Amino acid sequence: MNTLVWVEHDGAAVKDATLSAVTAAAQLGEVHLLVAGHGVGDVATAAAAIAGVGKVHVADDAAYAHALAENVAPLVATLMGHHDAFVVPSTSTGKNIAPRVAALLDVMQISDILSVEGDATFTRPIYAGNAIATVKSSDAKLVLTVRGTAFAKAASTGGAAVIEAVAAAGDSGKASFVSSEIAKSERPELTSAKIIVSGGRALQNAENFQAIIEPLADKLGAGVGASRAAVDAGYVPNDYQVGQTGKIVAPEVYVAVGISGAIQHLAGMKDSKTIIAINKDEDAPIFQVADIGLVGDLFKIVPELTGKL
């Protein structure tokens, strides 16, 4: 079986989410990659070095500069003429593109796979991860999105894949990119951070979030996350949100500060290796998943903790 893996990149470097997708794809068959973008020579070179990759298809064209699904999906559908599975990291770009490809191929996508069980069979979370379904596809081709936290990252070096240019499929004319606001942060990205400190509604406002959560994260070299309540209330931007409908994370250590532990939040972090919860309510559901809990007022506890570290 030949697989085609979507390479998630920012125009300069391959994103880690790709490496998990490569591991999943390698369990199905030979791994080929697709680098689509504009001016992505360096990305292609980096992609070719990923261990275990046989071939890198590169579609370098202005039409792919912003990974618009309207332009990318027909390109992928064409390449799927000689691949059996399209394997996509569960990033916002991946989730935007993969179903459009699946429908063009008349295939039912399997979203967010957690494991490959063999013979077109996969496990995936449903109901915010409160249940795990084992599903089998009867389609001629597979379209899969891959939950990054469920697969080890393939080595980013050691490979020597062939790079092959693909002809561009043109611009659909249906959609155009206007602008983007990408938050710049010195912190590790949430989906690859080893430690995450997350704050909830209890922080009360953006100033407190800054003053309480950020210094602790600085001390721990951690990424910063948040509950939806904190995002909705405007304490932090939306890309901080961890949960069913936000980012799925599984760091070594997840520190939940003033977060109650709603199922939608747990869905995004309960696979963290060690969970630490700080909450003044000893019955908060977060303590049911926490390895280490400290009951008390975060406005006293967190500054003390930060000070003593």
Added chain:
Amino acid sequence: MKILVPVKRVLDYNVKPRVKADGTGVDLANVKMSMNPFDEIAVEEAIRLREKGVATEVVAVSIGEAKAQETLRTALAMGADRAILVTSEDKVEPLGVAKLLKAIADEEAPGLIILGKQAIDDDNNQTGQMLAALTGWGQGTFASAVEVSGDTVTVTREIDGGAETVALSLPAIVTTDLRLNEPRYASLPNIMKAKSKPLATKTAADYGVDIAPRLSTLKVEEPAKRQAGVKVADVDELIGKLKALGVVA
């Protein structure tokens, strides 16, 4: 311009899902069912566009068992003008839903179709994008702002690193994210009024669409449970634990 809003009936988001003992799925007997939260946001957005004079009619569509009628009545009570129910006793997968919606779009010729970004039961996040492929229209997924002007819709999208804005030519597909708006509650008079709004009932066969499932669910299990851990008494004890974990030196 007409707006089509597909709404799905799902387990209420406040209910903790329970896996059935026989491993065939999640127990939906005698539990509260509601409109998928993202679809409430979609209905709200469509009604606001009508209130602004951008849209002239809002049509809610649901595919599912007869009880999905209740979900459509909710949409009508919020302010949708009429509804279409496509009944199916069997579960319809996103590809099948998208095919039915495509057939309905062919009949109704909407300028916009606003869907939720994901149904919180199966967490698929597929239908809108699939419908966009089948119609050949542009897609503005995970929307946090929608602005229609002339024959263009400008959609701000929530993406991993922040936000992105795209412009799509109409007709187009939009899928909603949580921050797009705060859905209204239906008032009692509007709930009463909704009872007499038109609701057409169809079957998949009426549209001549093949919705046979492509996936089979072999089993559904509970995820591995986390053991509740220990509570520490104070910050010093917490630091001790962090040291033991090697998180701090």
